[in-house]
Amino acid sequence: MTSLRSCFFLASLALPLSTALAAPPAGRLLAAQCAQCHGTGGQSASGIDSLAGESASELYSEMLEMKYSQDTGDIMHRQARGYTEEQIRLIANYYATLNGGGSGDGGSGGGSKSGDD
Amino acid sequence: MNALSRRRFLQLLGLSSAAAAAPTLLRAQAQSVVPAATTNRVVVVGGGFAGATVAKYLRLWGGAAVDVTLVEANPSHVSCILSNLVLNNSMSLSQITFNYAALQQKYGVRIVTGKAVGIEGKALRLADGQRLDYERLVLAPGIAFLPVPGLKMNKVPHAWQAGPQTTLLQRQLAAMPAGGTFVMTIPPAPYRCPPGPYERACLVADYLKRNKPGSKVIVLDANPKIMAEEHTFSTAFNQTHAGIIEYRPGVTLNQVDSRQRIAKTSQGDVKASVLNVIPTQQAGGIVASAGLIPAGQRWAPVNPLSYESTLLPGVHIIGDAQGTGQPKSGHIANAEAKVCADAILRAFAGEAPDPAPVTNSACYSPITANTASWLTAVYAYNPNTGLMEVVPDSFGEAPAPTQGNYEKMFDWAAGLFGDTFA
Numbered sequence: 349m350t351s352l353r354s355c356f357f358l359a360s361l362a363l364p365l366s367t368a369l370a371a372p373p374a375g376r377l378l379a380a381q382c383a384q385c386h387g388t389g390g391q392s393a394s395g396i397d398s399l400a401g402e403s404a405s406e407l408y409s410e411m412l413e414m415k416y417s418q419d420t421g422d423i424m425h426r427q428a429r430g431y432t433e434e435q436i437r438l439i440a441n442y443y444a445t446l447n448g449g450g451s452g453d454g455g456s457g458g459g460s461k462s463g464d465d
Numbered sequence: 466m467n468a469l470s471r472r473r474f475l476q477l478l479g480l481s482s483a484a485a486a487a488p489t490l491l492r493a494q495a496q497s498v499v500p501a502a503t504t505n506r507v508v509v510v511g512g513g514f515a516g517a518t519v520a521k522y523l524r525l526w527g528g529a530a531v532d533v534t535l536v537e538a539n540p541s542h543v544s545c546i547l548s549n550l551v552l553n554n555s556m557s558l559s560q561i562t563f564n565y566a567a568l569q570q571k572y573g574v575r576i577v578t579g580k581a582v583g584i585e586g587k588a589l590r591l592a593d594g595q596r597l598d599y600e601r602l603v604l605a606p607g608i609a610f611l612p613v614p615g616l617k618m619n620k621v622p623h624a625w626q627a628g629p630q631t632t633l634l635q636r637q638l639a640a641m642p643a644g645g646t647f648v649m650t651i652p653p654a655p656y657r658c659p660p661g662p663y664e665r666a667c668l669v670a671d672y673l674k675r676n677k678p679g680s681k682v683i684v685l686d687a688n689p690k691i692m693a694e695e696h697t698f699s700t701a702f703n704q705t706h707a708g709i710i711e712y713r714p715g716v717t718l719n720q721v722d723s724r725q726r727i728a729k730t731s732q733g734d735v736k737a738s739v740l741n742v743i744p745t746q747q748a749g750g751i752v753a754s755a756g757l758i759p760a761g762q763r764w765a766p767v768n769p770l771s772y773e774s775t776l777l778p779g780v781h782i783i784g785d786a787q788g789t790g791q792p793k794s795g796h797i798a799n800a801e802a803k804v805c806a807d808a809i810l811r812a813f814a815g816e817a818p819d820p821a822p823v824t825n826s827a828c829y830s831p832i833t834a835n836t837a838s839w840l841t842a843v844y845a846y847n848p849n850t851g852l853m854e855v856v857p858d859s860f861g862e863a864p865a866p867t868q869g870n871y872e873k874m875f876d877w878a879a880g881l882f883g884d885t886f887a
Binding site for chain 2: 421427
């Protein structure tokens with residue numbers, strides 16, 4: 349865990365070492381809105397789940413499950429309703445790319461509403 | 466769970482000082498990238514949730530291509546979030562105080578201790594005469610209080626900026642006799658932290674119930690009704706804290722007798738054992754003094770795509786001082802800061818801001834010393850109105866305050882503190 353964390357920070361600081369700025373990767377700004385609770389770069393510092401390196405399809409289907417759940421008694425069920433399916437796909441794909449980890453499925457199979465857990 | 470989340474929370478709190486122990490390689494790298502850029506200079510004023518987040522994310526995302534300086538008058542920031550828990554002795558101020566070591570050492574933000582006093586061309590002038598040149602200036606000064614006739618804050622605390630004011634109110638509550646009356650006044654909206662005053666009324670009532678039997682809480686609200694979590698707080702006032710809290714809406718504060726602790730209001734005088742006056746608020750510090758608030762208004766108008774002032778190009782205003790209509794809280798200040806950082810980096814790259822930004826608000830409010838509720842909403846840009854608007858179904862409050870929510874509150878706070886300061 350410690351080494352993963354260091355890798356992440358090294359990568360994040362090392363990537364933009366050039367002095368030229370390019371367009372930000374898709375989904376980065378949207379995904380950063382999860383970080384208030386799930387940690388910078390999806391690396392949680394609390395009891396809340398980390399998101400970095402998760403499978404895009406899993407993140408996508410979990411978010412859709414919460415978005416369309418009848419139950420609104422959970423804070424994430426409300427949060428999930430704030431994003432369109434396309435925005436959720438961008439967020440899920442972005443977190444899957446962090447750490448170079450994840451399942452590498454790129455979220456291409458994320459069209460289903462059914463959760464896979 | 467209780468002990469676990471508290472331990473995690475405390476571990477995280479240690480992070481700001483532990484940043485000094487970051488791997489040497491990392492530190493060396495962060496330092497080496499600082500002087501590289503001179504043409505993409507951003508100066509940030511204010512080291513609260515908005516200012517610290519924008520400084521961190523500009524460097525996290527922009528790296529060596531952007532030079533970031535944070536100007537802050539104090540060596541550390543005391544979080545308003547969780548500060549009501551200092552009043553009932555559940556937490557100490559040191560647990561919610563954050564320095565800027567991680568911003569400096571991990572992210573390479575230059576920290577300048579000083580007070581911003583003016584904007585001259587493309588430079589920020591500090592009280593000590595220093596001039597900081599910038600391509601983009603971000604102002605995150607938080608709030609200022611409008612004057613209340615007769616109010617002496619060293620006798621009648623607001624405790625709406627955490628720190629010595631919080632300690633003063635805590636001590637006054639501790640010294641209050643049993644059977645006394647705690648009176649608080651709530652200013653007209655918008656003010657910092659919509660649920661905050663109601664949360665405070667609940668926590669003080671809970672504290673008095675257990676420690677000062679026979680005491681009462683009188684809430685004098687300038688607003689016509691409870692401004693946040695109406696279901697949660699009306700239930701708390703009428704049931705959980707029934708017989709202790711007396712809620713009076715639509716009461717305007719005209720004057721304060723600070724020595725006698727009397728609130729003089731549109732509905733008569735109210736005498737207190739401990740008086741807590743939260744004055745009317747507006748955008749603070751340099752946002753006000755630099756003329757970035759139009760006459761007759763209290764907040765700074767900005768373009769919600771970039772938080773750039775509509776009055777002064779190149780100057781961005783985030784956090785409580787901005788006037789997009791989004792609620793004023795540390796959580797959403799952090800959210801706005803990321804939209805602002807992204808827009809500034811895009812501008813440096815010659816690009817327009819993201820046309821569809823999203824922000825969110827989430828917070829937990831303690832209702833007693835071991836239960837809490839929550840409130841959340843997602844805001845999305847509406848190109849037809851040019852406003853950040855609540856995505857309807859995303860807005861909601863907890864069905865009921867629970868002990869589980871009280872524990873989750875520390876996870877939420879630890880996450881937010883970490884994403885902002887660590």
